Amino acid sequence: MRALVCNAYGPPDDLVVEDRPDLEPGPGEVAVDVVAAAINFPDLLVIAGQYQDKTPPPFVPGNEAAGTVASVGEGVTGLAAGDRVIVMPRGGAFAERCVVDASKVVPMPGRLDYEQAAAFGVVYGTSYHGLRQSARLGAGESLLVLGAGGGVGLAAVELGKVMGARVIAAASSAAKLDAARAAGADETVDYAQEDLREAVRRLTDDRGVDVVYDPVGGDLAQQALRGLSWHGRYLVVGFASGDIPAFPANIALLKEASIIGVWWGTWLARHPDEHRANLRELLAWINDGTIAPKVTETYALDDFRRAFHRIASREAVGKVVLRLRD
């Protein structure tokens, strides 16, 4: 099988496509012939050796894919060769075959193509967990999403609307804000053009927002924190800007606000039943057409450098996917 391999921590350009022996499933595992795998910003951190969980090289990165079951290991029931599935391994997805624990395999909804199916798990999983379990977002509340044209941001916009919130999408370009509007955003703020805090004041009649969803960090985080309402909740989702913000505690005191960390990958391992319940709801919304993965670009495996560059350069809108086989 061909696989994208990280032989030493560094930039995505240093990854190499290698031929490796086909993987076989052990007990409780499933081998999947990968058709498409989605890239997420954390993949850049993982291959740079900057992610909170470190994998020693050499390794195959990639946390989500879609394809067909090649074979199942001893003790696996309910799955058979040829089934179309979504897999969410922790590493190993950027290869023509990956092996995962059967618990990380989800039947692929008929509505989705392989690219969309590959792009389903991480962004909806993260954003739904953040909005539901962490923020307890309620219908009628207001939600400010930073990085609203990116992977998790666009999913947060879409899910915020499904949950009945008034969604203010904030991003750095017209293309990203167009995507956010198409995903249901009620209001948009271009923070490359306008002061975020002033815009939030204007759009909320000085009240502030109930929930901030922040995958960006940096200076924007400071502005957004000050845009929270009384009893507001601030979700710390990521630091795509490269700058981890330090929050002044007096702002939390003055608003009785909560600053809440979100780490979906670890939460789902600690709370598997709640994770499965979230997935069931998300898949139901996929199946009835309420939500749909926003794949905007697909690249062949050999073209991986261009694909990663789109994310690293902040140009990507929605999801970027690698196609592993026809």
Ligand SMILES: NC(=O)c1ccc[n+]([C@@H]2O[C@H](COP(=O)([O-])OP(=O)(O)OC[C@H]3O[C@@H](n4cnc5c(N)ncnc54)[C@H](OP(=O)(O)O)[C@@H]3O)[C@@H](O)[C@H]2O)c1
């Ligand atoms: N906590 C969790 O469980 C979890 C799960 C998945 C992802 N994450 C984190 O969430 C963040 C976003 O992930 P993603 O996969 O959605 O990424 P993405 O699709 O690349 O989106 C990131 C967004 O961040 C903004 N950004 C600001 N400065 C940037 C920079 N220097 N480089 C790149 N983007 C920049 C961009 O929006 P604008 O140009 O509009 O500012 C971009 O659209 C990452 O920090 C990731 O590690 C966390």
